[in-house]
Amino acid sequence: MVKRNPHIIKLNAGYLFPEVNKRKRAYLEKNPNAKLISLGIGDTTEPLYPHMTQSLVKAAQDLGTAQGYSGYGSEQGNLLLRNQIASKLYQNTVSSDEIFVSDGAKCDIGRLQILFGSHTTIAVQNPSYPAYVDTSVILGQTGEYNLEQGNYRGIVYLPCDPKNNFFPDLSSAPRTDLIYFCSPNNPTGAVSTREQLTALVNFAKKNRSILIFDAAYAVYIQDPEIPKSIYEIPGAREVAIELGSFSKMSGYTGVRLGWSIVPEELKYEDGSSVKTDWSRIVSTFFNGASNIAQIGGIGVLDDQGHPEMMKMVNFYLENAQILKNTFLEMGYEVYGGDHSPYLWVKFPGLKSWDAFEYLLEHAEIVTTPGSGFGAEGEGFIRLSAYGHRSTILEAVQRFKSVGVH
Amino acid sequence: MVKRNPHIIKLNAGYLFPEVNKRKRAYLEKNPNAKLISLGIGDTTEPLYPHMTQSLVKAAQDLGTAQGYSGYGSEQGNLLLRNQIASKLYQNTVSSDEIFVSDGAKCDIGRLQILFGSHTTIAVQNPSYPAYVDTSVILGQTGEYNLEQGNYRGIVYLPCDPKNNFFPDLSSAPRTDLIYFCSPNNPTGAVSTREQLTALVNFAKKNRSILIFDAAYAVYIQDPEIPKSIYEIPGAREVAIELGSFSKMSGYTGVRLGWSIVPEELKYEDGSSVKTDWSRIVSTFFNGASNIAQIGGIGVLDDQGHPEMMKMVNFYLENAQILKNTFLEMGYEVYGGDHSPYLWVKFPGLKSWDAFEYLLEHAEIVTTPGSGFGAEGEGFIRLSAYGHRSTILEAVQRFKSVGVH
Numbered sequence: 014m015v016k017r018n019p020h021i022i023k024l025n026a027g028y029l030f031p032e033v034n035k036r037k038r039a040y041l042e043k044n045p046n047a048k049l050i051s052l053g054i055g056d057t058t059e060p061l062y063p064h065m066t067q068s069l070v071k072a073a074q075d076l077g078t079a080q081g082y083s084g085y086g087s088e089q090g091n092l093l094l095r096n097q098i099a100s101k102l103y104q105n106t107v108s109s110d111e112i113f114v115s116d117g118a119k120c121d122i123g124r125l126q127i128l129f130g131s132h133t134t135i136a137v138q139n140p141s142y143p144a145y146v147d148t149s150v151i152l153g154q155t156g157e158y159n160l161e162q163g164n165y166r167g168i169v170y171l172p173c174d175p176k177n178n179f180f181p182d183l184s185s186a187p188r189t190d191l192i193y194f195c196s197p198n199n200p201t202g203a204v205s206t207r208e209q210l211t212a213l214v215n216f217a218k219k220n221r222s223i224l225i226f227d228a229a230y231a232v233y234i235q236d237p238e239i240p241k242s243i244y245e246i247p248g249a250r251e252v253a254i255e256l257g258s259f260s261k262m263s264g265y266t267g268v269r270l271g272w273s274i275v276p277e278e279l280k281y282e283d284g285s286s287v288k289t290d291w292s293r294i295v296s297t298f299f300n301g302a303s304n305i306a307q308i309g310g311i312g313v314l315d316d317q318g319h320p321e322m323m324k325m326v327n328f329y330l331e332n333a334q335i336l337k338n339t340f341l342e343m344g345y346e347v348y349g350g351d352h353s354p355y356l357w358v359k360f361p362g363l364k365s366w367d368a369f370e371y372l373l374e375h376a377e378i379v380t381t382p383g384s385g386f387g388a389e390g391e392g393f394i395r396l397s398a399y400g401h402r403s404t405i406l407e408a409v410q411r412f413k414s415v416g417v418h
Numbered sequence: 419m420v421k422r423n424p425h426i427i428k429l430n431a432g433y434l435f436p437e438v439n440k441r442k443r444a445y446l447e448k449n450p451n452a453k454l455i456s457l458g459i460g461d462t463t464e465p466l467y468p469h470m471t472q473s474l475v476k477a478a479q480d481l482g483t484a485q486g487y488s489g490y491g492s493e494q495g496n497l498l499l500r501n502q503i504a505s506k507l508y509q510n511t512v513s514s515d516e517i518f519v520s521d522g523a524k525c526d527i528g529r530l531q532i533l534f535g536s537h538t539t540i541a542v543q544n545p546s547y548p549a550y551v552d553t554s555v556i557l558g559q560t561g562e563y564n565l566e567q568g569n570y571r572g573i574v575y576l577p578c579d580p581k582n583n584f585f586p587d588l589s590s591a592p593r594t595d596l597i598y599f600c601s602p603n604n605p606t607g608a609v610s611t612r613e614q615l616t617a618l619v620n621f622a623k624k625n626r627s628i629l630i631f632d633a634a635y636a637v638y639i640q641d642p643e644i645p646k647s648i649y650e651i652p653g654a655r656e657v658a659i660e661l662g663s664f665s666k667m668s669g670y671t672g673v674r675l676g677w678s679i680v681p682e683e684l685k686y687e688d689g690s691s692v693k694t695d696w697s698r699i700v701s702t703f704f705n706g707a708s709n710i711a712q713i714g715g716i717g718v719l720d721d722q723g724h725p726e727m728m729k730m731v732n733f734y735l736e737n738a739q740i741l742k743n744t745f746l747e748m749g750y751e752v753y754g755g756d757h758s759p760y761l762w763v764k765f766p767g768l769k770s771w772d773a774f775e776y777l778l779e780h781a782e783i784v785t786t787p788g789s790g791f792g793a794e795g796e797g798f799i800r801l802s803a804y805g806h807r808s809t810i811l812e813a814v815q816r817f818k819s820v821g822v823h
Contacts (some may be wrong), residue, residue: 069478119704264489280419
C-alpha cells in the first residue's frame with residue numbers, strides 16, 4: 014500500500030486557521046444564537062468600489078464576445094498588468110519581465126518551496142505567517158516538531174518581540190539558504206525601517222542567502238520614509254525575491270490575484286538564473302491567475318482605480334486605529350495597526366489559546382491566538398481590522414464590557 | 419550561496435509548450451507576415467454563450483454590493499458548486515465533501531505530487547501529458563534523464579500505442595505507488611472502455627496502488643457505454659482520485675476552474691485518510707479558485723448553462739471530425755477525435771519535431787510533436803481541434819495542399 018508522506022505526519026496539529034474555524038463552529042453548535050464577530054482571519058469585508066467592480070464586469074462580459082474572448086494567458090501573466098505593477102507600484106525599479114502574476118502570495122510561497130527544494134535551509138521570523146513553516150515541513154526541509162520548544166528542528170527561528178522592536182538580532186542568527194521576512198508583518202503589524210531592511214539585505218548578502226520578502230501589506234504603509242519594497246534597499250536585487258498581493262490591497266481575497274518578483278541579478282551558486290527556474294516552476298505547477306482577475310487588477314491600478322484602492326485601505330486602517338485606541342485606553346500593551354491592518358495585543362497572565370477561548374465565550378469575538386504563529390507569539394492575540402465599521406464599533410463595546418480578563 | 423535545486427537540473431529541455439512557443443516565435447521573427455494557424459496547445463477559442471457569460475458578470479457585479487461581496491471562500495470551494503458537480507456530473511456517486519474545487523487539473527497534479535511526496539514511485543502512460551512527469555521529476559521522485567531511451571530513471575512508463583489500442587499491457591507492468599491515467603487521453607485522443615478501466619482498477623487494487631484518474635476531457639465522450647468517471651467502475655472509490663476541469667468543458671482555460679475528488683474510502687498503509695491529508699495540502703498550498711470563476715461554474719452546470727456547455731463541446735468535436743476526415747481521406751493513420759478534441763496523426767518516415775518543423779514551414783500550422791509527450795509518441799503529431807470553424811477549414815486546405823510530406 015501507499016505510505017503516508019512522512020513530512021506531513023510531522024505537521025503539528027491543524028493549520029492554524031482551520032483550527033480557529035473548528036473551535037468557532039463548535040462554539041456555534043453549543044450557542045446557536047450567538048452573534049459572533051470575527052476579528053480572526055484577515056478577510057476583507059467591504060464591497061468593491063464602482064470602477065474596480067466595473068473592470069471585473071467588463072472582463073467577464075468580454076469573454077462572451079468573439080473579440081474579447083481569451084483562453085490561456087501568457088506564462089508570466091497579462092503584460093499590461095505587469096507593466097502597471099512595475100510602473101505604479103515599483104516606479105519601474107523592476108521590469109515587467111521580472112514580474113510573475115499569480116493567484117496570491119500564499120500560493121507563491123508554496124511554489125517557492127518547490128523551486129528551492131527539500132535540501133534548502135530556511136529562517137523565519139518568530140512569530141510568522143504559518144504558510145512559510147508549514148510548506149517547508151511538507152517539502153521535507155525540516156526535522157520533527159519539538160513539542161517543548163514549540164518549533165521544528167532544522168528551521169532557524171528569528172525572535173521578533175517588543176524587546177527588539179520586532180526586528181531580529183541578526184548578529185546571532187546562523188546562516189540559512191532562505192530567509193522569509195514579512196513587513197508590514199503578519200501577524201504582529203510591525204513594520205521594518207529603512208535601516209533595518211538595509212541590515213537585512215546586507216545580512217543576506219554576507220551569507221549569500223536568498224531573502225523572500227513578503228510585502229503583501231505594503232500598501233498599508235503610511236510613513237513615506239518606510240520602504241514599501243525591498244528593492245528600495247541598495248543591493249536587494251541581488252539577494253531578494255518579493256511577493257505582492259491584491260488580496261488586502263483591493264479586497265481581492267476571494268478574487269485571487271498576486272505577484273512575485275525575481276530580479277535578473279539573482280543567481281544560484283553555479284551562476285545560473287533563479288528567474289529561469291522560477292519560470293519553469295510556474296509554468297509546470299500553475300496555469301495563470303484567472304483572466305478576469307488579471308483584467309480586474311489592471312482596473313485597480315489605473316487612474317480611476319488607484320484612488321478607490323487607497324480609500325479602501327484607509328478605511329481598514331481607520332478600523333485598526335479604532336481598535337488600537339480602545340486597547341490603549343484600557344491600558345493594554347498593543348502593537349501594529351499604524352501601517353498594517355493587524356493588531357498584536359498582549360494578554361498578560363493568559364496563554365494565547367486561553368485568551369482566544371475567553372474572548373470567544375465572553376465577548377463572542379473570534380481572534381487568532383498569537384502562539385499559532387510561533388512560540389514567541391505566546392501570550393498575544395492577533396486582531397484583524399477587517400470588518401464593517403459597525404462591526405468594529407460593536408467589537409469595541411464588547412471588549413470594553415468584558416474588560417478582557 | 420544557494421545551490422540550484424538538483425531535481426530541476428534533471429529536467430530535460432524546456433517544458434513542451436514553452437518550447438513549441440519558442441519555435442513559433444522564431445518562425446514569426448523570420449516571417450513576420452506569416453498567417454500562422456495554431457493547432458498546437460489545446461486552447462479554447464469560442465466566446466462563452468450568454469448564460470455562461472451572464473453568470474460570471476453577475477458574480478463580478480455582486481462583489482460591488484454589500485450583500486454580494488465575498489472574501490475567502492470555504493476551504494474545499496463553494497458548496498453549491500460542489501453539490502452541482504456531485505449531482506450533475508457524478509449523479510451523486512460522490513459527495514460534495516469529497517470534492518475539492520481548484521484552479522485547474524494541472525495545478526492539482528502538482529499539488530498531488532506534494533501530497534504524496536518525494537519517496538513515491540509513479541507510473542505514467544507513454545505518451546502522456548507532460549505535467550505528470552515534470553512535477554514528479556521536480557519533487558525528486560525520479561533519477562536522471564536517460565537521453566537514449568528518452569525517459570527518466572525511476573518512472574514506470576506504460577506504452578500506449580496503436581498496437582495495444584492505447585491501453586497498456588498491465589500483465590507486465592511493475593507495481594508503483596501512483597498510476598497516472600488519462601482518459602479520454604491527452605495527447606492520443608484514445609478513450610478507455612469499461613472493460614479496460616475495470617482491469618485498471620483491479621490492477622491498482624491488486625498492487626495497492628493509488629490511481630490518479632485525469633478525466634479533464636470526460637464531457638467529450640459520446641458513447642454512453644464508455645465511463646465518464648472512474649467511479650463508474652466497482653471498487654474505484656478505494657483506489658482512485660479523479661481530476662476534472664472546466665477548461666475544455668466550458669471554455670474556461672483562462673477563467674481557471676477545476677476539481678479533484680478524493681473518496682472517503684481511500685486510505686494509506688497506516689489506515690489514515692488520504693482525504694484528510696489532501697485537505698491539509700490544499701489549505702496550505704492553495705487559497706481557492708477565484709470566487710467569480712466558482713459562481714461562473716455554477717452557471718455552467720445549471721439548467722440553462724448545461725445545454726450551452728454541450729453545444730460548445732459539440733462544436734469542438736465537429737472540428738475534430740473535420741480534421742480527422744481530412745487525414746483519413748489523405749490516407750493517414752489517425753487516432754482520436756471521436757470522444758476527444760485531440761487527433762494523433764502518424765507521419766511515417768518523419769520524426770515528430772521534423773514533422774512539426776515541416777508543417778510550420780510549409781503549411782504555417784503550429785502542432786505539437788508527439789515525442790514531446792514521451793518516447794512512444796515519436797513519429798506522431800498531436801492536433802488540437804480548438805479553433806474557429808473558419809480556421810479549421812483553412813487548416814484543412816493547407817494540409818491538403820502541402821500533402822504533408
